Amino acid sequence: MKQIYTYYLKIKYLYVIAILLIAGMTAHSQQYTEYELKAAYLFNFGKFVQWPEETFKKPTDPFIIGIYGNDPFGNILQQTIQNKTLQNRQIIIINITNIEDASLCQILFICKTNKFYLNKILQNISNKPILTVGDNIEDFCESGGIINFTGQHSQKRFEINNKASTRVLLTISSKLLALSRIVTDDEIKF
Numbered sequence: 001m002k003q004i005y006t007y008y009l010k011i012k013y014l015y016v017i018a019i020l021l022i023a024g025m026t027a028h029s030q031q032y033t034e035y036e037l038k039a040a041y042l043f044n045f046g047k048f049v050q051w052p053e054e055t056f057k058k059p060t061d062p063f064i065i066g067i068y069g070n071d072p073f074g075n076i077l078q079q080t081i082q083n084k085t086l087q088n089r090q091i092i093i094i095n096i097t098n099i100e101d102a103s104l105c106q107i108l109f110i111c112k113t114n115k116f117y118l119n120k121i122l123q124n125i126s127n128k129p130i131l132t133v134g135d136n137i138e139d140f141c142e143s144g145g146i147i148n149f150t151g152q153h154s155q156k157r158f159e160i161n162n163k164a165s166t167r168v169l170l171t172i173s174s175k176l177l178a179l180s181r182i183v184t185d186d187e188i189k190f
Contacts, residue, residue: 033076034152035072035073035074035076035077036076036080038072038073038135038149039073039076039077039079039080040080041149041157041158042065042077042080042107042109042133043080043081043084043086045107045131045133045147045176046063046065046086046087046091046106046107046131047086048172048173048175048176049131049165049170049171049172049173049176050170050171050173051087051106051129051169051170052129052169052170055106055129056087056089061089062089062090062091062092063085063086063087063089063090063091063092063106063107064091064092064093064094064104064105064106064107065077065081065091065092065093065094065105065106065107065108065109066093066094066095066096066101066102066104066105066107066108066109067093067094067095067096067108067109067111068096068099068102068108068109068110068111068113068121069110069111069112069113069135070111070112071095071111072111072135077093078093081093086106087106096108099117099120099121099124100124102121102124102125102130103124103125103128103130105130106129106130106131107130107131107133108121108125108130108131108132108133109133109135110132110133110134110135110137110140110145111135112135112136112137113137115139115143118134118137118140118143118145119143122143122144122145125168126144126167126168127168128168129168129169129170130168131146131147131165131170132145132146132147132164133145133146133147133148133149134147134148134149135148135149136148136149136150136151140159141159141160141161141164141183141184141185142161142183142184142185143185144161144164144185145161145164146160146161146164146165146168146170146172147159147160147161147180148183150181155181156179156180156181157179157180158179158180158181159180159181159182159183160172160176160177160180160181160182160183161182161183161184161185162177162182162184163184163185163186164184164185
């Protein structure tokens with residue numbers, strides 16, 4: 001019973017954070033779209049992950065969130081981060097069309113893509129401290145991605161490959177790990 005209560009509190013904690021962030025956005029209705037929630041989560045991921053000190057060369061360097069693929073957010077993500085900072089830095093959102101440009105980001109949101117391009121992206125940034133976030137991409141974490149949103153009716157809202165984050169020197173808060181389904185890239189190897 002105590003485990004169920006602890007689990008409930010952890011789930012409630014992340015949902016409260018997401019809802020508080022969304023409440024700060026200018027919204028016209030009480031119900032939030034899938035991408036309003038994902039924008040809030042994406043911002044919160046940036047608060048619960050530590051990047052190595054050498055990630056930023058200058059104190060004035062911005063925190064960059066890149067979106068690879070067709071941008072499903074429209075202006076939602078921009079509204080979510082408006083007047084906010086991550087890691088005490090201004091936040092900039094960029095659309096990534098060239099795989100090489102992915103290395104400019106601290107968070108890289110990867111929209112629906114096929115396995116070939118996913119592997120190319122992940123290989124290109126495999127040694128860089130970039131938090132990769134998949135948009136419900138099959139085998140994303142098993143392929144080396146770090147966080148993947150799961151289906152709408154999943155028990156956990158996202159999954160995390162903590163081994164992948166450790167390899168690129170990112171430290172994910174235990175609070176965030178506790179709310180996720182933990183996955184490793186060892187799971188698809190025979």
